[in-house]
Amino acid sequence: MKRIACYAALTAVSLFPCLPALAQDYSGHTLVVGTWGGDIERLLREHVAGPLEAKTGAKVEFLLGGSGDRMSKMVAERNNPTMDVTFQNIYEAPAALKEGLVVAPDAALVPTAADVWAGMNDGCYAMSLVGLGIAYSKALFPEAPEWADLWKAEFKGKMAYAPYPSSEGDGMLAVAARIAGVDEHDPDAAFAKLAELGAPVLSYSSLDEVFTLMDAGEIAAAPMISGYVLSNLGNYEGIGFVFPKDPGPVLVRDMVCQVANSPEPELAKMFIDLALSVETQTAYAKELNFGPTNSKVELTEEEAARVINTPEEVKSLLQLDWSYIIEQRSDWTDRWNKQILGQ
């Protein structure tokens, strides 16, 4: 009898490690993830959704589109969300947390978050690090330009911008403010300085659209976020990309958020945990030139040169008061329409 009890105890102990695995059987469950399309969706399918589906039996469904659409969706579905995980821009994440739309980042809920560089999980979990630099026409700029070079008379009216509001537009306003000797808290000076660059050649809806014209010298330069540009630059010999030094490039972070009160919170946490893992972050760095936020990622010297991947590099970047900027969204959009586009 004693032996049977002993066997029973041993069996129970030996089965114990399996219990969490049994608890993670989510067959029939669907996790809804809102993100950008293209390479980002592909990498997330390969490195996050695929392993999560294999591990849990759940199905991962992607909703593709812009982060503004996802922000709208979260607000509209505030009381009954259908999306579990969403990828947002750096300026949206703190606002989403302030509005109670997302769950505050917590390493107790998502263990890999403990490996993220300190101070970066602002509003949501930091997914990737990129910087706002200058994409420029090599025909018009024989040497890589500094921000101030864009204000030379010969380049007036030869810029291209992303549609506003955007982190590119806000970043460019902050740079213009610093060129004028102030910062983003002085929008009058920022808009007046940026207006000196003239109305843009275009507000581009795709990178190909702007790169084709820049390659031909019809557009002199455009403030752009490093990851996307560097991934596409190989196709255009006449275009360069530079991180200026004075002021430094504007730090932009993509964030991954757990939607508050979503239908699948456990799966959402597991998805974010995998998204922040060394494997996914390494793939982001190698394939998209997006800097990893996971401090344990190791890159070759060549790979590291193309991404922002250390706290020291982050410190050299221009960090903006995004909480302040998001509060000015409505006013600044009007001003952008009138003072920058409507010249």
Next chain:
Amino acid sequence: MKQTPDIKPTATALLVAPAAILMFGVFVLPFVFLVVLSFWSQVPGSVGIDPTFTLANYARIIGDGYYLGGLWTTLWLSGLVTLICLVLALPLARWIVLHAKRSKGLLIGLCILPLVCGALLPTLGLVNLLSPLGFINGALKSMGLIKTSLPLLGNIAGVSIGLVQAFLPLMILPLISTIERIPHDYEKAAMSLGATRLVVWRRVLLPLMLPGIVAGSLLVFCASLTAFVTPQILGQGKVVTFASLAYQQAAMVLDWPFASALGMVMLLFLALAGLLGALVSRGLGRRT
């Protein structure tokens, strides 16, 4: 003799109910919400909504020259597109009715094609045609006709080309159906009495085509007034239309109350256009 079989009121209600419930749920209720939302406001510096009644959104539209300018641009752009569509569609529709025999079905199918393609694909195709490095500028340059690219994108010209391409079928189809009903003898009779071709068009054909012209113009005008994809892409952020302003406020600024007010103003002008069309049609009906 009864023209229609007897249907009991209960059966009528049951037959109408599915569509009525659907329309109530997906159109009437959201529309009522849109109206109510336009009288609320966004909490400053937040995406939250303050449900206190206010006319601030409408005051902002009326009091800000930028939004009035956007409204004016949208209205006259829609009028211009309607006029161009009319000028292009009149001879084409008449030619199809009078001269296209076996190919008539094929030609009407080709005319409808832009409608069934959706707005995005043809518009992106036009970007390739109209851009400074696109087909049209490239061809003109290679023929030595121009040295620098013509600006065909990011301005009214580009947006008008896109809208005409998209909505020409809405003018052609009503015109075809009207012209088909005009007896050919009228034209011959007028000419036998000494009317020139111009007089025949002005005094005979155009008045008889008026119902089709009114219907087509109304359709093209309303479609242009509310168009979003084409002005957004071909306007490259530099042609401000009411639809693009509403999108910017709704999807990017997340100021839904203000976007709703913009939508309501657009609906007001749609209603005015519809009313004008109905008055003209009634006047034509009385005259005939």
